[in-house]
Amino acid sequence: MRVFKSEEVFDGDCGIGIRKQTDAGGFGVHMHEFVEIVYISKGRGVHCIDDTAYPVKRGDLLFINYRQTHSLDACSQ
DSSP states (O other): OEEEOHHHHOOTTSOOOOOOOOOTTOEEEEEESSOEEEEOOSOEEEEEETTEEEEEETTOEEEEOTTOOEEEEEEEO
């Protein structure tokens, strides 16, 4: 499983990174050493967090805690 570190994701010293995920296939199981906020801007899918599946859709806002395993399976755009 991939573990992302803050220096791999964030630019500079501010500790905040913004990234638009456009891959319709979602992303595999991973974790990171920082908190992640996920906003679903369109489509729907299933976000698995610590082995629990949550259906997600446009407008949902998720908070992923430090070192929580998670993945996303996108169903539609």
